[in-house]
Amino acid sequence: MCGRFSLTKEExxxxxRFQTSGGxxxxxPRFNGAPGQDQVVVTNKEPGKLSSFRWGLIPFWANDxxxxxxxxxxxxxxxxxxxxxxxxxKKRRCLVISDGFFEWKKWGKDKVxxxxxxxxxxxxxxxxxxxxxxxxxxxxxxxxTILTTEPNETMQSIHHRMPVxxxxxxxxxxxxxxxxxxxxxxxxxxxxxxxxxxxxxxxNSPRNDTPEIIQPAQGYxxxxx
Numbered sequence: 325m326c327g328r329f330s331l332t333k334e335e336x337x338x339x340x341r342f343q344t345s346g347g348x349x350x351x352x353p354r355f356n357g358a359p360g361q362d363q364v365v366v367t368n369k370e371p372g373k374l375s376s377f378r379w380g381l382i383p384f385w386a387n388d389x390x391x392x393x394x395x396x397x398x399x400x401x402x403x404x405x406x407x408x409x410x411x412x413x414k415k416r417r418c419l420v421i422s423d424g425f426f427e428w429k430k431w432g433k434d435k436v437x438x439x440x441x442x443x444x445x446x447x448x449x450x451x452x453x454x455x456x457x458x459x460x461x462x463x464x465x466x467x468x469t470i471l472t473t474e475p476n477e478t479m480q481s482i483h484h485r486m487p488v489x490x491x492x493x494x495x496x497x498x499x500x501x502x503x504x505x506x507x508x509x510x511x512x513x514x515x516x517x518x519x520x521x522x523x524x525x526x527x528n529s530p531r532n533d534t535p536e537i538i539q540p541a542q543g544y545x546x547x548x549x
Contacts, residue, residue: 325397326450326470326487328527329357329425330439330538331364333447335374338421341447342366342495344374351376355537356426358530359396365468366419367454368499377418381469382457383408389457392467398453400471400488400511404504409469412453413507419449419495420470420487424538426527427483437527438482439538440520442489449495451488451511476513478520489514 331338335351338344344366351374357363362376380392395408403409424441442448454468471488479486490498494510501507522541526532 325472325483325485326425326427327359327396328530329363329420329422329450329470329487330355331357331422332535332538333423338364338374338447342374342419342421342449344372346374354533355535356527356530356533357422359393361530363468364421365452365454366421366449366499368417371496371499374421375466377454377466377468379470380467381408381412381453381455382465382467384411384455384457386457389459389465395469397472397485397487398469400451400473400508403453403471404508409453412455412469414504416454417498417507418452418454418468419490419499420452420468421447422450423447425450425487426523427479427486429482429522436541437523437525438520439523439527440479440482440486440518443517443519445519448492449490449498451490451498471511473511474513476515476518478518479513482520486513488512491515 331354359380363379365377381395382389382392398409404413428435451471452468456464472485473488475486488511
């Protein structure tokens, strides 16, 4: 799964990378982005704009917005069929912009958080689905979920799932394709290596959102296991 991620780059760098204009107002860098917070996405409806959506998808038909707390991730293998996600899978896809994510590795009875990123801490996009839900006052709330898949070689020793990280050449396809088989074919483990290292347990609390969150844990020497 993916329960925390970061986006620490300047807004202009994000716009340059994704050929967008600033639409995430206000833009808030996240060192420890958590569910329920607004995060930066690029939607298939407005592919030239950065938008700010809440993490935790609320289906348009939902009676209770609290369902979004349970829908922060969607399995790529079944998202096109599940009632909570199938309409969004057909019509409302997005890029969830990030420069790293967190996962916890079991060490006996303990769980050690790790920070995972592309080499050189590059920006990347995770495959997402989005929805617009309206509250009792008719006000729209835009939300999203992150698709997950099986782990690649880097992630296998950390966790049995990982977010669908889209290679750059497939980002446009994810937003524009109407072919379910084509979409399914790109929801796969990231084909290249990732960098990772253990970090402080400060990340365990979403109240902590400082640069220290993404720094290597004290005593880390470069040997992961």
